[in-house]
Amino acid sequence: MCHVIELANRLGHEGATLTPADLLLSKLQVFEVNMKDLVDTVALLLDHPISDQDGDAINAAYLGKLTAEDWGLHRTLQLNTARVRDAARALDVDAGRINQRLDELWMRIDAQPKSFRWKMRARVGDRVTWYQLPEEVRQPYEKA
Numbered sequence: 001m002c003h004v005i006e007l008a009n010r011l012g013h014e015g016a017t018l019t020p021a022d023l024l025l026s027k028l029q030v031f032e033v034n035m036k037d038l039v040d041t042v043a044l045l046l047d048h049p050i051s052d053q054d055g056d057a058i059n060a061a062y063l064g065k066l067t068a069e070d071w072g073l074h075r076t077l078q079l080n081t082a083r084v085r086d087a088a089r090a091l092d093v094d095a096g097r098i099n100q101r102l103d104e105l106w107m108r109i110d111a112q113p114k115s116f117r118w119k120m121r122a123r124v125g126d127r128v129t130w131y132q133l134p135e136e137v138r139q140p141y142e143k144a
Contacts, residue, residue, distance in 0.1 A: 020048040021059040025066070028080045029073060031131040038080075038087035042098055045084070050104040058101075060108035068112035071121035072130030081106065 018026070027033070027041045044058070051057035067074035081102055088098040114122075121130070 019054045019059065020044060020057060021054065021062050024058055025063065025077075028077045028084075030080070031076055031133065033080050033083055035087065038084055039091065041080075041084050042088050042091060042093055045088075045098050045101045046093060050101050050108070052108070058105065060105050063105065064109045064112035067109050068114050068118060071114075071118045074109070074118070075126070076131055077109075 017023070024041060024044050027037045027044070030037055049057050050060050052061040053059055054062070063077075067077060085095075085099060085102065088095040
């Protein structure tokens, strides 16, 4: 994970898995996103409409709240949204639906009032690293 996302309060819903919004967040928060994650994201967007609540939809209000508090998360999601759009065009899928849902999601995210901390960090922008790359995983038999 490239950003710290608190899921403890999100696991109390009636499903056996994370919500679609949390699944989407788990894919889009990776700074060095790979094609597998992009394909998973495209599939999620094809199967789940945008809403302002959980259930069988992507909760834009929840994502908007998180990104309004964390400029770095907002920026990573912004960069990866462009990558998802490119992937949707390259895949044999309904790219129009993907783009419409991403447009709807970002309209709601951008409408959220941003925190003072968010605004100050936005002034710094990309000049300072805002994400953490996962550490390289060592095999059990390798020396440190």
